[in-house]
Amino acid sequence: MPITYIEAIREAQARALAEDPRVFIYGQDIGAFGGAFKATKNLASDYPGRVMDAPISEDAIIGLGVGAAIEGRRPIIEMQFADFSTVAFNQIVNQAATLFWRTNVPCPITIRLPCGGTSGSGPFHSQTMESIYAHYPGLIVMTPATVEDAYSMLLEAVAIDDPVIFCEHKLLYYHLKADKLPSEALPTGKARIAREGRDMTIVAYSAMVHEALLAADDLATEGAQIEVVDLRSVKPLDTDTVMASVARTGRLLCVGESWPWGGVTAEVIARVASEGFGLLDAPPQRLNAKDTPIPYHPSLWAAHRPTARSIAAAARNVLRK
Amino acid sequence: MPITYIEAIREAQARALAEDPRVFIYGQDIGAFGGAFKATKNLASDYPGRVMDAPISEDAIIGLGVGAAIEGRRPIIEMQFADFSTVAFNQIVNQAATLFWRTNVPCPITIRLPCGGTSGSGPFHSQTMESIYAHYPGLIVMTPATVEDAYSMLLEAVAIDDPVIFCEHKLLYYHLKADKLPSEALPTGKARIAREGRDMTIVAYSAMVHEALLAADDLATEGAQIEVVDLRSVKPLDTDTVMASVARTGRLLCVGESWPWGGVTAEVIARVASEGFGLLDAPPQRLNAKDTPIPYHPSLWAAHRPTARSIAAAARNVLRK
Amino acid sequence: MLQTVLNHGAVGESTFRETYQRAYRYMLLSRVLDDKFASLYRAGKIHGGVFLGRGQEALSVSTGMVLRKGDVFAPLIRDAAGRLAFGEPVLDAVRTYLGSPLGPMRARDGNVHRGRPKEGLLPMISHLGAMISVVNGALLARRFSGDTEAIGAASIGDGATSTGAVHEALNQAAIEKLPTIVVIANNQYAYSTPNERQFACRSLADRAMGYGIECQSIDGTDLEACLKALGRAADSARAGRGPQMIVANLLRLCGHGEHDDANYVLAKHKSSPIGRDCLKAAEEELQCRNWADANTIAGWRAESVQKVEQAVATVQREAGPDPFKETWCAISSKHLSEGMDGEFKS
């Protein structure tokens, strides 16, 4: 029977708890309640004492995780929403991210961030923060777009000796399904060709991969073959795969759900422009969310973030040039 | 007699207090003590009750500023170091930055961030954060490079009805001098041609403008005429002036002191690549600090940040292509 | 429009009987309003979550009642009653929940994230604890303007007391001796998390001494106790005695949000005194004091239902927001805005 994106995350955590006694999970309402999104359903009873409810103290939640990581534990922290990691910001970027470089002691903490817009969630329950965390040295930032990646990359995250910001997309939680859990996966840091095409490259990640694929279907009916690259992790960012795709297509559109100033799309285009300038037959373009907080009303929300339609429109521009 | 960058900041605050009864200043040790860098020297005695020492509570410091701004005051907040704004992060990006868009009530708060590396300051007293704050909708981010801009832009910041992140560079505080305070200035959002040249454009801001100018002097001895653009503010970012310069020179190097992933240099190059692709005769390049925390030891620190020498080297590469 | 509804005056300005009656009627109106939102939610007519104040109306209304026009109020997610008492129009609530562009948040923000800063009603951001220092700032501004009358109030829950923001703001208010009332509704749970996983002190009231501020502990299901405690707090704040803390014991008689069946709430709480419905209790009180008979109350209820239904009918006729008319500009200084969309056409 099919498994959803959120179930995959739950299964990955169950497996991590089962296979590695160093793993524990800490976050708000994740114990008996199973978490706001049920990502830890039954884990507290299956692994007594290792799935702990936290107070509403995000700063101390991350601080505790770092202390445990120093001692060799493998904490998985669930932020109830990515948006609330702003009150844990200092512990993430200045404590967890700097520990290894300063002391040579690794900090294997995994911080799960339920990210991204869902209709009606508004300015403070819809944010994606990959563009913020990826700016900081010492962090790895994963942005899985598929059920399979949600599962295998979360297991990878727990295995990695460095702090990992694991950006889960809430819009994919219940709708996105796979037939079964993967037995193998690409290594962290490798992007994936989600769809092959020779006319242009659309680089995307997380939920935007699916919007890009829909746009590609749409454009296919107009005779354009679009290649869609799923970055999978934005730091490290697989420049090679992106460059190789642009080398084939000569055209690039980069799509992200975060805000337009800076961030993933700027980084991708800057890398291609500086390292693959000669590969480009047309100016590389980008599409992001609009430069305002994320609106509450569904019709505003739908216009705020990139969608299959706006991606297709942007892609047509790139193809025309 | 000459006036320094920090004195200009002090004078701008004195003038703001004198001319606008709505202005007050709040921050740690800024009262009788005059601030860690003496940016508020004598202001507490000159303007009794309007220059207030704050507890070590950055979150509440910004929150208080926002509340006062709602009521029509013009708070100037001094963070003791930009690095410590991470514990006020939520109030800055989610409270101050969202207020106008959500409620149509402006939030005229100025947040002064002593930024940037100085030798021996280490990972937590050297950070520049313009690349983080500029990502957020609702904020204006100023990065003055000169004594004149430090003065006039700070007065602008206080006058603007929106939250302004005012990034002062500590390395310029005492060394950078001008003969007198300016009587006029470029409007906010306009970049400045700091040096004219026809062979290539170096875009920089804050302390990096001076490193870029030194590099340009150096390259002039090799016969290359380098144009240096001082962005002055990174949000808004004056794409037009940058584009016009690149139109003249055909070559672009963008230099920033913040970390390499994302940020100002990525944003500038992404804009030029997507909107001014045809203007470029060579791949645009970027130079940032290295992707680690900022080192304590002077010799490591000097190698971590871009300098006149590394900028000149990067520029030679661009010229060769 | 807000003005007309505002300024009910503090306890004592009118007889306590009238105050109690008015308080009850706001509680009733807020309950009816909450029930309406719940049914709209079940009918799939509301985008996102719905958060009710069921069981907390007595405490909430008392906060709203003791505040006057010109005061500052930062309500939280269970404050429909207090908002109404402070003067928030029913239409503001309905328009914000239904995403009408005519509402104070213009469909940009929703449900409980609403307010009118210029009327002293601060719209919460979601991050718990973040509003208390904002109230501090508003009160400091009043002090700068020579306004010695205004006070402020902020609501938080037991869970929010664990945030660093609340600690910093309470300490800040105490240092500046600001006239603010921090009202802690201890409804035993933070979402699903019980007090035992939230703090280890005997009572949250034990925190007040650590800030050097005054505190009262009350039964949050007893309207009279709430009105009197808030009244005392307001008087003390206005008298310049600095920040006031209230810790009210009660129980959330609903899910965290309407999506939550709250099956984690222990029976022992439900059957304990804090488990009683403060609205019913106030109703019984009104009757046995002969301050209102069953008919009067039925009439009040009918009035409330009519008010709410009318507001909902009005808003349901209002057009939704038009994304193409939206300026997509997050700053008021339009000339400094960087273009209208994610592509930065410049």
Place this chain on the structure above:
Amino acid sequence: MLQTVLNHGAVGESTFRETYQRAYRYMLLSRVLDDKFASLYRAGKIHGGVFLGRGQEALSVSTGMVLRKGDVFAPLIRDAAGRLAFGEPVLDAVRTYLGSPLGPMRARDGNVHRGRPKEGLLPMISHLGAMISVVNGALLARRFSGDTEAIGAASIGDGATSTGAVHEALNQAAIEKLPTIVVIANNQYAYSTPNERQFACRSLADRAMGYGIECQSIDGTDLEACLKALGRAADSARAGRGPQMIVANLLRLCGHGEHDDANYVLAKHKSSPIGRDCLKAAEEELQCRNWADANTIAGWRAESVQKVEQAVATVQREAGPDPFKETWCAISSKHLSEGMDGEFKS
């Protein structure tokens, strides 16, 4: 190398006289070390700031003394004495201040930002209050491993108590009943800011009740009082009585840093009992108890001077870091690193 110096055992394991003597000798050594750093600073031999523990040695050393090998310690900027007592080699301090690549921070971080996480000595980040929850996590990990012996301690100042981080961490420790000691050195000022602008409670000890934890208030200039209070706290923590708070009254007998002349420190403090030099006081105590005479103490001082001078001489012969040998990689998973410099050559 750290091991050998570690594990002095808690008060009571040896006679109090020996404990007091040992404590005094660490205080003396730290004072000599601090003085050396101050003179190196004045000579322009140190990059960045220098932060001393002058006047706080009695409290600091007591914290270090009651901790054992296997315990966790997060010292702050005025803890040279406590660090030495806990087992930090003089060389670690000197190498970190002088930026030697052979030091534990390898010239990447400096001055008081030093430690050895794997030895239980946590290197502070500058953000005040941030280390307490890290100690909580380390102790939780010990609990997971079935280690019921280990305790932890974290130092903070009066100013740091205003941070949200401290509140969250104290509350977290109380909820989990972790064996941690939070030692608050109230030296009357945070940089230039006096207590009156930092908090409004009568004593910071009044905060303990709000977390449901035990607390002792002590004279931070009295070595015996400090040793005994910390000893009691350590015993209580080891006995499973949960977090322990200590509030010590004392005065910073130096500037905030060596750049600061501290002219803002009021005479009333300097002339008050808390203004006395705890090192001199302990020295007098030793003599009038006949636990050490002037010669012995002079010998100890000479020994300390020799230790410190030797360490400085050694480190000054060590080569500085080579930026070209630096890998510039902030993560341990080298294969996931994004290239070595700001240009991302890939």
